[in-house]
Amino acid sequence: FPVTIGGQNYDYTSQGAITKRGGHPKINSVADAQLRSLGLGMWNSTADVRRPIRAAGRKIQVFDANALTFTTLTDDTVSMNSDVFALNSTIPVNMAMFNTSNANTLWMTGGGASSMYGVYSATKVTANGVAAPTASSFSAAIGSGSGSLQAGTYRYSITYRKASTLAESNAVLEASVTITAGQNVDLTYVLTNLDTTLYDKINIYRSALNGATGFTTGDLVASINSSTASPYHDTGTSTSSNTNVPRAGGTIDNSVLPSGNPVGCVVYKRHLVTAINSTVYISDTNKPESWPTVNYITIPTGGKITGFGVISFTSRGSNTIDELLVVFKQNEVWAITGTTASDFALKFVDNIGCPNQSLVTAANGFLFWASNRGFQIWNGTGKPGYLSRFIEDQFKQGGDIDKSKLGIGFAVYSQKRNEVSWCLSTSSAGENKSMFKLDLRLTVAGMDESVGLSLVNGIFTPDVLSTSMYAGATFFSASDASEESYYLGDSRGFLYNAYTDVLDAGAGFTMKYQTPFLHFGAPAQTKQYHKIIAWVLDTGSWNLELDYWTNYKYQTTDQNSISLSGAPASTDSLIWSVGKWDEKKWDTSTGRVVPITFNLSPGSYNNVQGDSLKLQFVQTDSGSSGSQITLYGFTVYYTLLSVTK
Numbered sequence: 294f295p296v297t298i299g300g301q302n303y304d305y306t307s308q309g310a311i312t313k314r315g316g317h318p319k320i321n322s323v324a325d326a327q328l329r330s331l332g333l334g335m336w337n338s339t340a341d342v343r344r345p346i347r348a349a350g351r352k353i354q355v356f357d358a359n360a361l362t363f364t365t366l367t368d369d370t371v372s373m374n375s376d377v378f379a380l381n382s383t384i385p386v387n388m389a390m391f392n393t394s395n396a397n398t399l400w401m402t403g404g405g406a407s408s409m410y411g412v413y414s415a416t417k418v419t420a421n422g423v424a425a426p427t428a429s430s431f432s433a434a435i436g437s438g439s440g441s442l443q444a445g446t447y448r449y450s451i452t453y454r455k456a457s458t459l460a461e462s463n464a465v466l467e468a469s470v471t472i473t474a475g476q477n478v479d480l481t482y483v484l485t486n487l488d489t490t491l492y493d494k495i496n497i498y499r500s501a502l503n504g505a506t507g508f509t510t511g512d513l514v515a516s517i518n519s520s521t522a523s524p525y526h527d528t529g530t531s532t533s534s535n536t537n538v539p540r541a542g543g544t545i546d547n548s549v550l551p552s553g554n555p556v557g558c559v560v561y562k563r564h565l566v567t568a569i570n571s572t573v574y575i576s577d578t579n580k581p582e583s584w585p586t587v588n589y590i591t592i593p594t595g596g597k598i599t600g601f602g603v604i605s606f607t608s609r610g611s612n613t614i615d616e617l618l619v620v621f622k623q624n625e626v627w628a629i630t631g632t633t634a635s636d637f638a639l640k641f642v643d644n645i646g647c648p649n650q651s652l653v654t655a656a657n658g659f660l661f662w663a664s665n666r667g668f669q670i671w672n673g674t675g676k677p678g679y680l681s682r683f684i685e686d687q688f689k690q691g692g693d694i695d696k697s698k699l700g701i702g703f704a705v706y707s708q709k710r711n712e713v714s715w716c717l718s719t720s721s722a723g724e725n726k727s728m729f730k731l732d733l734r735l736t737v738a739g740m741d742e743s744v745g746l747s748l749v750n751g752i753f754t755p756d757v758l759s760t761s762m763y764a765g766a767t768f769f770s771a772s773d774a775s776e777e778s779y780y781l782g783d784s785r786g787f788l789y790n791a792y793t794d795v796l797d798a799g800a801g802f803t804m805k806y807q808t809p810f811l812h813f814g815a816p817a818q819t820k821q822y823h824k825i826i827a828w829v830l831d832t833g834s835w836n837l838e839l840d841y842w843t844n845y846k847y848q849t850t851d852q853n854s855i856s857l858s859g860a861p862a863s864t865d866s867l868i869w870s871v872g873k874w875d876e877k878k879w880d881t882s883t884g885r886v887v888p889i890t891f892n893l894s895p896g897s898y899n900n901v902q903g904d905s906l907k908l909q910f911v912q913t914d915s916g917s918s919g920s921q922i923t924l925y926g927f928t929v930y931y932t933l934l935s936v937t938k
Contacts, residue, residue, distance in 0.1 A: 330782025332386030333766035338397035348386035379405025385651035396458035422549030433470035436479035440528030448500040456493035495937040546585035568598035600650025607671030631784035648700035728756040816841035830923035843903030
């Protein structure tokens with residue numbers, strides 16, 4: 294799964310080996326003015342029109358990988374503002390596509406934005422929600438002429454309709470008038486927040502005869518152009534009768550999100566979901582810009598919500614498919630079940646949270662995320678499983694992963710490679726340069742869901758990037774596209790194609806394959822370790838180093854190392870020696886698996902004795918030769934209680 298830009302990359306082969314392959318090029322040769330990518334996604338309409346979207350700097354852009362162009366989108370107000378995200382923000386942007394009969398919108402949060410924004414066309418974005426009308430004056434009075442209204446008191450209210458998505462506001466303003474039979478009414482107003490570019494219609498509602506203040510049912514008198522001058526002359530006709538009037542807390546509630554910085558963005562059972570601080574906000578069904586006050590759910594523990602995930606599962610009781618809304622905090626996981634406010638239920642799941650939704654992804658019927666402890670997996674039942682036992686040293690105190698920067702990392706699922714990749718910061722490589730790639734083909738094959746997922750041995754391949762990356766996404770550019778596109782974005786204005794079949798010789802980097810602690814079935818018994826045989830494919834000249842530790846040590850200062858450099862000369866007669874080919878097999882094989890033997894000897898940090906042994910195979914490449922190594926496995930020779938095994 295190629296992710297190393299300009300360098301080398303590593304895959305698992307179909308035979309279960311690890312193989313190195315080429316890196317991949319930049320999409321744009323000239324840096325875009327919006328330098329740091331915050332998020333990548335795909336706008337996809339019901340008519341299957343598709344546009345790759347980039348959140349970068351302060352802007353939202355459509356990018357064309359063929360024309361190498363970036364189009365900055367502007368909002369749907371009269372000011373046509375293009376600044377969406379906070380200046381110099383490093384917060385990842387999360388995206389969710391929501392299509393309705395009225396609009397196709399890719400919604401997003403993060404980047405320090407004070408609102409949720411949505412891409413709805415090739416050139417435009419909109420801030421989520423429709424503000425209720427405000428006015429310096431709003432009154433109803435008896436008008437001239439005659440009409441069909443009965444004698445009594447009538448109340449009037451108005452709403453806005455957004456031009457871009459046809460979403461409607463709540464009704465807040467209200468005026469009343471008492472008339473005799475046959476009189477007309479003039480509704481006069483001076484609106485203070487009317488943007489005739491943003492809002493194309495003003496809906497006028499009239500209560501029933503002698504209706505109550507704050508009426509929630511009435512007649513839709515008219516839907517007039519927002520530019521129409523006041524007053525409106527009501528003769529008693531209506532567009533529809535006995536209709537619901539949108540009010541906060543009413544049957545139809547088109548409330549907007551409260552002020553604050555929304556975090557997280559997912560679609561759950563035809564609801565759009567986000568959070569502000571510790572409260573979950575769930576939109577009305579099929580109405581992603583309406584946020585009924587009855588759909589607010591506050592997580593009772595301290596700390597802010599950091600993101601969401603959605604997972605489908607089969608209910609054991611009814612054997613039907615259902616969805617879970619998974620809510621993350623820094624160190625907690627919660628789940629929300631149900632479809633409407635009448636049956637929403639909040640349930641605690643675990644104390645293993647996630648610092649940002651960008652680290653969460655769904656694949657193969659599971660939800661995956663990165664936590665301060667390691668990598669997690671969950672199928673929606675029982676407790677989440679722990680994936681990273683083989684690499685848990687990376688997450689320990691003093692380990693290589695820089696957990697202070699975990700929140701700017703991101704996860705990507707690739708269908709083509711059947712892999713989940715996390716891009717994280719490490720002490721050894723730097724900020725967002727280390728890729729931890731989970732091979733689902735090998736990992737899922739070793740799982741037994743019938744006994745739970747408390748511990749799953751995830752099969753990871755590590756890569757080191759030559760450039761810090763801050764966003765990634767996979768998608769198919771068209772419905773009939775045969776190849777999945779995988780894009781990465783850096784902080785210098787470039788996007789990269791992270792998967793192609795083109796070998797790209799670039800700057801070299803170090804590949805490391807590290808084992809867990811091996812105790813060979815006897816964890817409490819001391820062993821003498823003699824030699825390690827690495828089984829590799831006979832492919833040419835390259836280097837390989839073995840690092841090893843005993844007695845559960847793992848720091849660099851505690852390791853011993855043995856190096857191999859290049860293929861041996863034909864005159865070298867050694868068969869088993871430190872860091873040399875087994876030449877008898879080398880000389881008689883073509884394209885076959887051959888052994889490399891590393892004879893262990895006492896070093897300055899250990900004496901090759903201990904309860905356990907930990908191995909790390911290291912290859913450092915110059916980046917120019919395109920040489921390849923495939924490691925099929927290894928054999929350990931050791932002595933236990935005078936018995937050689």
